[in-house]
Amino acid sequence: MLIRQSPSVSASEITTPSVYAARRDFIRNMAVGIGAAGLGIAPAREIRAETGNSLGHLTVSPFSTRDEAPTPFKLVGSYGNFYEFGPDKDSPEKNAHRLRTSPWSVTVDGEVKTAKTFAIEDILKWAPLEERIYRMRCVEGWSAVVPWVGFPFSELLKRVEPTGNARFVEFWSLADPEQMPYVRFPFLDWPYVEAVRLDEARHPLSILAVGMYGEVMPKQNGAPLRLVVPWKYGFKGAKSIVRIRFVEKQPATVWTKSSPEEYGFYSNVNPDVPHKRWSQSSERRLGEFFKRKTLPFNGYAEQVADLYAGMDLRINF
Numbered sequence: 515m516l517i518r519q520s521p522s523v524s525a526s527e528i529t530t531p532s533v534y535a536a537r538r539d540f541i542r543n544m545a546v547g548i549g550a551a552g553l554g555i556a557p558a559r560e561i562r563a564e565t566g567n568s569l570g571h572l573t574v575s576p577f578s579t580r581d582e583a584p585t586p587f588k589l590v591g592s593y594g595n596f597y598e599f600g601p602d603k604d605s606p607e608k609n610a611h612r613l614r615t616s617p618w619s620v621t622v623d624g625e626v627k628t629a630k631t632f633a634i635e636d637i638l639k640w641a642p643l644e645e646r647i648y649r650m651r652c653v654e655g656w657s658a659v660v661p662w663v664g665f666p667f668s669e670l671l672k673r674v675e676p677t678g679n680a681r682f683v684e685f686w687s688l689a690d691p692e693q694m695p696y697v698r699f700p701f702l703d704w705p706y707v708e709a710v711r712l713d714e715a716r717h718p719l720s721i722l723a724v725g726m727y728g729e730v731m732p733k734q735n736g737a738p739l740r741l742v743v744p745w746k747y748g749f750k751g752a753k754s755i756v757r758i759r760f761v762e763k764q765p766a767t768v769w770t771k772s773s774p775e776e777y778g779f780y781s782n783v784n785p786d787v788p789h790k791r792w793s794q795s796s797e798r799r800l801g802e803f804f805k806r807k808t809l810p811f812n813g814y815a816e817q818v819a820d821l822y823a824g825m826d827l828r829i830n831f
């Protein structure tokens with residue numbers, strides 16, 4: 515995104531023995547989890563998000579990826595983008611401790627019958643929390659398998675009533691220079707706002723996530739509430755959301771404003787549409803050495819391709 519050099523993951527991402535050990539343990543636990551899932555029992559886990567705040571019993575969603583082991587939290591928590599906290603991959607882990615996630619509320623407005631503001635404590639009670647193990651892919655060419663915790667976006671639609679004009683949904687991240695030192699610098703047009711079409715948002719794979727690896731969301735990954743849409747590039751998943759706005763027309767987003775020729779509105783993972791500065795045909799899973807082929811819609815084509823029937827996804831990229 516903001517990098518100008520090679521988008522590939524640096525040598526420090528090459529798997530270390532401890533990561534292998536963690537992964538082996540994780541695979542063993544996953545095997546237990548898959549067996550337990552059918553009984554509605556949460557899997558036992560040794561790897562945690564290390565926030566120390568367990569979310570307790572979780573139902574394992576049938577939408578979860580079954581054939582790939584989650585990436586160790588160690589990697590997902592230390593390599594990512596959260597530009598409000600700095601431009602480097604380790605800036606979020608280094609600086610996001612400055613974020614105050616309580617009190618926190620989310621305002622829902624725009625094309626809704628009645629605008630409402632919800633406290634995060636109440637949002638957490640909307641629905642039973644599910645574990646959703648999703649493949650994720652960043653437009654820069656790295657990917658991960660992440661056990662998110664959250665609930666379908668559609669739960670929000672039970673609490674607010676969009677008007678007949680609502681066709682798109684914007685997600686606004688917090689932009690507080692006191693907590694987020696880099697929003698003083700205009701390298702992006704703050705606040706970070708991303709958006710999807712309403713039918714994409716209400717697709718059963720789209721979730722509002724409040725945690726990962728069985729625990730409350732780590733600050734660097736977007737506490738206390740973020741969007742996860744697994745068939746799109748990672749930048750669509752706005753972190754630390756304070757406002758959700760329903761709108762009629764396709765809005766400009768933080769990335770279409772900064773570089774419209776590089777970041778289209780749809781941002782579906784499409785190996786056939788190269789980024790202007792690099793190919794999108796393959797990706798490197800964090801912790802792995804060899805690249806793997808990128809799949810259309812990040813492997814979720816069967817579930818989501820219908821949303822784009824009749825659209826030319828080379829133009830609507």
Ligand SMILES: Nc1nc2c(c(=O)[nH]1)N[C@H]1C(S)=C(S)[C@@H](COP(=O)(O)O)O[C@H]1N2
Nearest residue numbers: 594595596597652687706735748749751753
């Ligand atoms: N507010 C905000 N949300 C954001 C970003 C950001 O810089 N600010 N970066 C995006 C990008 S480019 C990616 S790849 C993911 C990375 O975070 P994750 O590894 O926790 O999914 O967050 C997305 N959400």
Ligand SMILES: [Mo]
Nearest residue numbers: 652653748749
């Ligand atoms: Mo990204």
